[in-house]
C-alpha cells in the first residue's frame with residue numbers, strides 16, 4: 001500500500017475503515033474528520049497546517065501540555081528495560097510500585113492503596129465490583145445498589161455506561177441492574193422558578209437522602225459522583241450542595257465514590273476535586289490527567305477502612321492485562337514530577353485560574369450567554385435566547401453544535417453539550433494564550449449570534 005499524503009486521501013481512508021467513538025459516522029464521513037498531525041504546548045496542528053488552540057486538553061487529559069520530552073524519554077527508557085509485565089499472581093515491577101507510593105502521597109490522607117486499570121471506564125467497572133465485594137465481605141450482600149446522578153458520565157463500557165446517567169447511552173445498550181439515578185445539581189437548567197442556588201443545592205443534595213430512605217439503607221452500597229460533572233456540561237454545583245452530600249454520606253452506612261477522572265490532577269485548583277469541595281470520599285477514581293494522556297492509565301484509590309476489609313476477603317476476582325502497565329506507570333511518574341516541579345496545581349489555584357476565570361465570567365455579558373461559570377480551569381457557557389427567563393433554544397443541541405462548528409472554524413477546540421459550550425485547557429496555558437482563547441470565544445459567540453439572527457432565532 002502506498003502511504004496516503006494529502007488530507008483528502010487520509011479522509012477517504014478514514015471514512016472507509018475507521019469507526020469513530022461517539023460519532024454519527026454518516027455525517028462525519030460526508031464532512032470528513034479533522035486530522036491532527038502534531039502538537040506543542042496548548043497548540044495542535046492539523047494536516048492542512050492550521051494551528052488550533054486546544055481548549056479541551058485533548059479529552060480533558062493533557063494537563064501538562066503537549067511535547068513534554070521528559071515523559072517521552074521516561075516511556076522510551078521503560079519500554080527498553082521492561083516493556084511489559086503483569087501485576088497478577090504475586091508479581092509486580094518497579095514503575096507500579098513507585099507510582100502507587102506516589103499516589104498515596106498525593107491523594108488525601110485516607111488513601112494509601114491503588115488498583116490500576118487502563119482507563120476511567122475500567123476504573124468505574126472496578127468500583128462496582130469493589131463496593132459490592134466490600135459489603136459481601138461485611139456479610140451485607142444485599143447492600144449492592146449504587147446511587148448515581150442523571151446526566152453523570154462515568155465511562156462507556158456496559159457497566160460504566162449504566163453507572164452514568166446519560167439517557168442516549170442507556171437507550172442503545174442494556175443497563176445493568178441495581179443502579180439508581182437521582183437529580184443533578186444543574187441550577188441553570190433545572191432549578192424551579194424563584195429558587196435560589198442555595199435552596200436548589202440543598203434540595204438536589206437531599207435527593208440522595210430521600211433515595212436512601214426509599215430503597216432502604218440496608219440495600220445501598222455507594223453513591224458515586226463527579227465533583228464537577230464534566231461531559232454532562234461542566235455542571236458546577238451551588239455552594240450548598242457538597243457540604244450537604246458530605247453530611248448525608250457521613251451519617252449513612254454507604255461508601256462515597258468521587259469520580260475524579262476529569263477533576264483529578266489539578267483541574268479544579270487542588271490535586272483532587274474532593275479537596276476543592278471539602279468532601280471525604282472512601283474511593284477515588286482516576287485516569288486522564290494521571291499521565292496527561294501520554295499513555296492510557298487509570299486507577300481506583302481505596303481508603304484504608306475499605307482496604308482493610310478487602311484484605312480480609314481473600315481473592316478479589318478482577319484485573320486487567322494492562323493493570324499497572326510499566327510504560328504507562330513510567331509516563332505517570334514523569335507527568336506527576338512535572339506537575340510538582342512546576343507547581344501546576346498552585347498555578348491553577350492562584351495564577352492562571354483566576355486570570356482566565358475573570359475573563360471567562362465576563363462573557364456572561366454577551367447577548368447569547370446565560371451563565372459563564374468557571375472553576376479552576378474548567379468552564380461552561382450556557383447559550384440562551386433569553387437570559388432572564390433561563391429559556392432554552394428549540395431543538396436542544398442545534399445551537400450548541402452550530403457554535404462548536406464556528407469555534408472549530410476559528411481554530412479553537414471547544415466542545416458542545418446540549419446548548420452549552422465547555423472548555424478545559426491544559427494547565428500550562430499562558431496568560432497570552434488565555435487572551436487569545438477569549439478572543440476566539442468572543443468571535444465564535446458573535447458568529448453564532450449573527451447566524452441565529454439570520455434564522456430569526458434571536459433579536
Ligand SMILES: Cc1ncc(COP(=O)(O)O)c(C=O)c1O
Pocket residue numbers: 118119120121122124153154155156226230231259260261262287288
Ligand atoms: C468523570 C469521568 N469518568 C469516567 C470517564 C471514562 O474514562 P475513559 O474514557 O478513560 O474510559 C470519563 C471520560 O470522560 C469521565 O469524564
